Structure formats: C-alpha cells, structure tokens
Amino acid sequence: MAAIEILGLEKTYMVGFWRKRPKRALHPLHLTVEQGEIFGFLGPNGAGKTTTLKLLMGLVFPTSGSARILGRDWTDPDIKAQIGFLPEQPYFYDYLTAHELLDYYGQLSGVPAKQRKQRIEEVLQRVGLTDVKGVQLRKFSKGMLQRAGIAQAILHDPKVVFFDEPMSGLDPMGRREVRDLMEQLKQEGKTVFFSTHILSDAEALCDRVAIIYKGELKGVGAVEDLTSTVQGRVDVVWQGTQVPASMKALGAECHVSGDTVRAVISEAQQDAVIDALRRERLRLISITPVRTSLEEYFVEKLRRAETSAGGAA
Amino acid sequence: MNARIAYIASNTFREAVRDRVLYNLIAFALLLSGAAIFVGQISIEIEKLVVINLGLTAVSLFGVVIAIFIGIGLVSKEIERRTLYTVLSRPVRRWEFIIGKFFGLAGTLVVNTFFMAIGVFGALLYVAHKFTRPDALILVALYFIVLQFLIICALALLFSSFSSPLLSAVFAFSLFVIGSFAEDLRGFAGMAHGLTRWLATGAAYLVPNFSAFNVISSIAHEQPVAGQLILHNTVYALFYAAMALSGAVLIFEHRNLK
Known part of the structure; x- marks a missing residue:
C-alpha cells in the first residue's frame, strides 16, 4: 500500500471581478509516494506546491481528481489522525504558550490526556525548543515558530508527515537539525513529503523527488537516477x-x-x-x-518547460 | 457535545480572556457604580427603576458589542492568519469548528453577563438596601438578553464565514438595529399594500425579532413576564441561531481556504 496516491488532482480557480476567468493552479497531477520514503516536492515559487498540499489537507477543494492516503480516501477526516502537516510560514494562536498550543492540537488529534504531557515534552525537546515554558508564542522568533510548527506536526506520532518549506526561516544550524529530524522520521518508518525550493536540502535528504512548474509535473524519480546522467x-x-x-x-x-x-x-x-x-x-x-547535480537537472527541466511554453505560444 | 467541539470552544473562550475581552467588565462596573451613586443623589423613589433600566441596557449593549466584534473575526481571522490550516488538517470536521467557535463565544458572553448581573444586583442593593420578590424578574430579562446574544453570535459567525470582518460588522449591526425595531416593521407591513406589503412582511419575518426580547422597561416597572413569552422567546432564539449556524456551516463546508 502506498503512503500517498494522488490520482489526477486538479485545481482551477475562477478569477476576475465576476469570477468567470479560469486560472489553472494545478494541472491533473498523478503521483505515488511509497511508505517510508522521504519525498521532495520541488518547484520555484508559485509552481503549485502549496496548492497541492492544501488539496491533500482538504483546505481547498479540487476541480477534479482524488487522492488516497494510506489506502484511504483523503477526504475521510479520520485519516487525518495519521497525518502531520506543517504549513508554509506557520502562524499559530499567539496568546498560547508552546505547551498550551501542543496540548490543544493533541486534544484535537485524539492523543489521550495521559500521554499528551509526555509527548509534548518529547517533541519540544526533539525540535530544540527547550526553556519556553510560560512564554507566549507572540514572543517567539520566526525560527522558533517554525520549530513549534514542526513539533505540532509530529506531536501525535503520525505515519505520514507533510512539510511545506520546512527549512524556511531557519538558520544553517536549524536547517541541519530539521534535516536530521527528517532522517530520524524516515528511520522510524514514517513517510515524509516535503516541498522546497532549496535543492541542496532535497538532494541531501530525498529518496525521490518530483519537479513541478507552473502547476505541471515535469519529472519524478530517484535522486540518484536524476543526477546520474x-x-x-x-x-x-x-x-x-x-x-x-x-x-x-x-x-x-x-x-x-x-x-x-x-x-x-x-x-x-x-x-x-x-x-x-x-x-x-x-x-x-x-x-x-x-x-548532473539535482540543481542542474532542475534548471534544465525548467529551461525546457520555458522553451516549450514559448514555442507553443 | 463531542470532545473536539468542547476543545475548540474552550480555546475560543481562552482567546477572549487572554485578549482581555473581559476587561469590559471594569468599564461596566465603573459605569454602574457611578450611575448608582449619581441617581441615589438626584432621584427620589425611582432610583431602583433607573438602576434596573440603565444596568440591563448596559448589559445588553456591552454584550452585543462583544458578540459582534469577536463573532465577525471568529472564522475570517483564522483564515487570514492561517491558524485554521493546522486545525483542519487534524481529524476536525468543518462543522465542528463552526459549532465549537459558537459555543466558545456564547460561553464568553454568558460568563460576561454573569459578572455584569452581579454588578446590577450589587447596584440595586446599594440604592434599595434590600431585595424584593419582583427583583427576581431581572433574571428573566437577563435570560432574554443571553438568548439575544445567541442569535447575534450565530449571525456574526454566518457573516464571518463568507465576508470580511468590516462587512460582517456592518451586516451584523444593521440586523441588530433593524431587529430591535422588528415589531414596527411588522406594523408597517400590516399597513402597506401590494408588493411593498409582501416585501415588508418578508423582511419583518426574516430579520431577528429582538423587540420581543426587550422586557427591561416592563421589569423595571415590576410587571410580570408571561410564561408563554419565555417559552416563545426560547424556541425562537434557539431556532433562529440554529438556522444561522446551519447557514454558516453550509457556506464554510464549501469554502476554499486560499
């Protein structure tokens, strides 16, 4: 059973004053991510990475297509107990402390009260957020918020974790720690699906990557295969x-x-x-x-996409 | 109530408390104690009437302002700040989120009203030196005020589910004002003819009839409230709030969170 199966998910927004002009954010996307993989979803800004993640999280509704997560329909709310999600540039209830925030999310994810306290301490330690007891999130730096975001995504011990630009806002040390954390998650048997435009992170971490550009999938494969040319x-x-x-x-x-x-x-x-x-x-x-480095492969793919788009025009 | 709704409600209440919403109680206490001392000095025999009228009207207005100003941001603020993303990516149904938010705000208003009620009774004791049996009617007026809050909370949530906070505030305030004159609107509909009659009747029955909830003046004059009115207002408020909440859920269930 695959961890994630994206079966032709497509999103077209209607834009303009009368909302009559269609704007395609995502062309029909077909993608399979196996369990235990670290899968990188690469693309420049505005390529459709966040749209894909929002579709998978049920935050936006697809124009067509469907998906399965751990073999179950992605719209089934109960499957979300097995999913962790870190949005891009996360913002949380800033009147809460990190402990309160995680306790709230633990409640919503169905983590039993007895385990919650222990899990909260564990994940805060894991993301390097110690000594934050009693500190409201409004006093957190961007990097600390990102760490809190990662903590809430793994709090309930999900089987599949979705990270949207997880390295964003982190210093080099923080990026290294997040990379280590993702590798640990893989060793624990979790599936990690993360979007990024930082190719060195993807090259260092991913088993496989997909490249998306202007809402269209441009290539999928194992990092070694893509870079072995x-x-x-x-x-x-x-x-x-x-x-x-x-x-x-x-x-x-x-x-x-x-x-x-x-x-x-x-x-x-x-x-x-x-x-x-x-x-x-x-x-x-x-x-x-x-x-070929992943970066060269990526640039080449985008260059070809640009050329073919220019030719078609 | 399902556990997730309770958690969302409790977090909404906590947000209101931490955002110092209950600080309005200080303004209320100052207003009421000042008024009690003032009317105690200038009015003879009608101190009680003035304190009840002023106190309950203040309870109602403070609550309405809180209900609208918090209610209009309950959904839109969560979308704008993207705090909703990490909530809805958990096993939380969208309808649970809306209902949880409603109960959180309603709870805030009930607690707020409870403390303000203590203030009203305190001011009453200050001017009258003792409680009498008809003073218990104040509880009925407070109950009606709370029912009114439920309707306003649900309406604010409904507007918040599809509109910007500014427009939601305009809609909610307009409905509150029109609803306060619903009886007059019905009277006008009765006198009108043709299409105007139909339109006015439609509007009169569509807007919430807040005038039926306003018994402050009659209670200040120690006039009893019919049991039938209590039953009618209870059923009406619950039904109206349920309809507005259903609308909010229906819209929110299909909303793309861009």
Missing part, C-alpha cells in the same frame, strides 16, 4: 603543481589547487590523458564521470 565528460585529478604541456596540447581546461591539478575532459580523451600522465610520471588520484 553522465554528460560524456570525466573529471581527472592528479598530483602536481603545474599543468604539463601535453595536457595543454589536448586542449583540456586545467585548474591547479595546492598540489593537485583537476581537469574536466571528454570521455574520448580519457585514454590520451592517462597516457600523458604516465609519460610525465605524474600520479593519478582519481578519474570520475561528471554527474
């Missing part, structure tokens, strides 16, 4: 402080850094470069194929 080039590193003339003759662009030299060459030149290094009696350190 060898561009027919190899990265050669050897020991040395100077670039030999034979290398220059091959036309390779070389960079000297300390006592190593790095060159990116075409695969066809690989043997010639190795021979040249042997002749010069230089020690080869490594030779690795050049892989």
Whole structure:
C-alpha cells in the first residue's frame, strides 16, 4: 500500500471581478509516494506546491481528481489522525504558550490526556525548543515558530508527515537539525513529503523527488537516477603543481589547487590523458564521470518547460 | 457535545480572556457604580427603576458589542492568519469548528453577563438596601438578553464565514438595529399594500425579532413576564441561531481556504 496516491488532482480557480476567468493552479497531477520514503516536492515559487498540499489537507477543494492516503480516501477526516502537516510560514494562536498550543492540537488529534504531557515534552525537546515554558508564542522568533510548527506536526506520532518549506526561516544550524529530524522520521518508518525550493536540502535528504512548474509535473524519480546522467565528460585529478604541456596540447581546461591539478575532459580523451600522465610520471588520484547535480537537472527541466511554453505560444 | 467541539470552544473562550475581552467588565462596573451613586443623589423613589433600566441596557449593549466584534473575526481571522490550516488538517470536521467557535463565544458572553448581573444586583442593593420578590424578574430579562446574544453570535459567525470582518460588522449591526425595531416593521407591513406589503412582511419575518426580547422597561416597572413569552422567546432564539449556524456551516463546508 502506498503512503500517498494522488490520482489526477486538479485545481482551477475562477478569477476576475465576476469570477468567470479560469486560472489553472494545478494541472491533473498523478503521483505515488511509497511508505517510508522521504519525498521532495520541488518547484520555484508559485509552481503549485502549496496548492497541492492544501488539496491533500482538504483546505481547498479540487476541480477534479482524488487522492488516497494510506489506502484511504483523503477526504475521510479520520485519516487525518495519521497525518502531520506543517504549513508554509506557520502562524499559530499567539496568546498560547508552546505547551498550551501542543496540548490543544493533541486534544484535537485524539492523543489521550495521559500521554499528551509526555509527548509534548518529547517533541519540544526533539525540535530544540527547550526553556519556553510560560512564554507566549507572540514572543517567539520566526525560527522558533517554525520549530513549534514542526513539533505540532509530529506531536501525535503520525505515519505520514507533510512539510511545506520546512527549512524556511531557519538558520544553517536549524536547517541541519530539521534535516536530521527528517532522517530520524524516515528511520522510524514514517513517510515524509516535503516541498522546497532549496535543492541542496532535497538532494541531501530525498529518496525521490518530483519537479513541478507552473502547476505541471515535469519529472519524478530517484535522486540518484536524476543526477546520474553522465554528460560524456570525466573529471581527472592528479598530483602536481603545474599543468604539463601535453595536457595543454589536448586542449583540456586545467585548474591547479595546492598540489593537485583537476581537469574536466571528454570521455574520448580519457585514454590520451592517462597516457600523458604516465609519460610525465605524474600520479593519478582519481578519474570520475561528471554527474548532473539535482540543481542542474532542475534548471534544465525548467529551461525546457520555458522553451516549450514559448514555442507553443 | 463531542470532545473536539468542547476543545475548540474552550480555546475560543481562552482567546477572549487572554485578549482581555473581559476587561469590559471594569468599564461596566465603573459605569454602574457611578450611575448608582449619581441617581441615589438626584432621584427620589425611582432610583431602583433607573438602576434596573440603565444596568440591563448596559448589559445588553456591552454584550452585543462583544458578540459582534469577536463573532465577525471568529472564522475570517483564522483564515487570514492561517491558524485554521493546522486545525483542519487534524481529524476536525468543518462543522465542528463552526459549532465549537459558537459555543466558545456564547460561553464568553454568558460568563460576561454573569459578572455584569452581579454588578446590577450589587447596584440595586446599594440604592434599595434590600431585595424584593419582583427583583427576581431581572433574571428573566437577563435570560432574554443571553438568548439575544445567541442569535447575534450565530449571525456574526454566518457573516464571518463568507465576508470580511468590516462587512460582517456592518451586516451584523444593521440586523441588530433593524431587529430591535422588528415589531414596527411588522406594523408597517400590516399597513402597506401590494408588493411593498409582501416585501415588508418578508423582511419583518426574516430579520431577528429582538423587540420581543426587550422586557427591561416592563421589569423595571415590576410587571410580570408571561410564561408563554419565555417559552416563545426560547424556541425562537434557539431556532433562529440554529438556522444561522446551519447557514454558516453550509457556506464554510464549501469554502476554499486560499
């Protein structure tokens, strides 16, 4: 059973004064997320990430399509006891303290009174919000609010967690902690679905990612698959402080850094470069194929989308 | 009441308390004690009448202002601040949210009215030095005021479920004013002819009939209130509030939270 199955969810808003002009926020989206995965939902601002999450949370209603979460219809309110959700830039009841807020959410999620107190302390500790007893949320910084948001999303020990831009508002240390937390959740068998436009986070964390652009899905796959495109080039590193003339003759662009030299060459030149290094009696350190980074893949996808949209226009 | 409704109601009450809504009681106490001392000095024999009239009218107006100003923001503020997202992403039905909010606000007003009632009786004791049997009728007037609050809370919630706070306030206040003159509107409908008669009759029965709830003056004159009126007002208020709440639920159930 998949954790999340999105079956053609689509959203079109009617805009304008008379609400007669359709504006498509999300084209029919088909996506499956397996249990225990960390799934990254990537896209630039305004791509449709938040709309998708709002549809899944039942905050907006789809124009068509449906979804299943843990095998059950996504509109079934009871399935929400198994779901945790962190909205983008969360804002909470600022007259409450973090403990009161979590107690309230625990009540709404059906966490028994006996367990609530203990769970609240656990999750606050987990997100690094200690020493906040008695402090109202209106006195929290943006980063602290984000941590409180993550705490409320995992408070009731949900099986599937949806995070909308979880790193937003966090300092580098905080981002690292959230990344660790997401990895811990995965180790606990939870499914994590998170949206982000910070690609390094996605590359470091995700088993699979989907790329969405202007409401349309542009690609889905395992991070390794998406980044394994060898561009027919190899990265050669050897020991040395100077670039030999034979290398220059091959036309390779070389960079000297300390006592190593790095060159990116075409695969066809690989043997010639190795021979040249042997002749010069230089020690080869490594030779690795050049892989596309997730960022390059992402930019390329968006560039193609832009081109095809421009062509169609 | 289901547990989630109780939790939402209790949080709504807590919000009102923390937002210092009950501070209005201080203004009320100052107004009433000042009035009691003042009328005690200037009026002869009618101190009681003035204190009851002034006290109950103040209870009603303070409550109406609170009901409208909190009620209009109950849903729209939660949408605007996005606090609703983390509530509705839990096993909470939308109708439970609306009903919970209603009970939270109604509870706030009942507590507020309770403390103001103590103030009214205190002022009465100050000017009359003792309670008499007809003073118990003040409880009936207070009961009617609370019933009135239930209708206003439900109406404010109804407007809040689809409109901005400003427009909701305008709608709710307008209905309160028109409703206070509902009997006159019905009288006008009776005298009108043709289409005007139909329109006026429709409007007269559509707006809440708050004039039926206003027994302050007759109670101040120690006139009894018919049991039938108590029953009628109770049924009417509960029915009207239930209808307004159903409307709020119906709208909110289909609303996209952008």
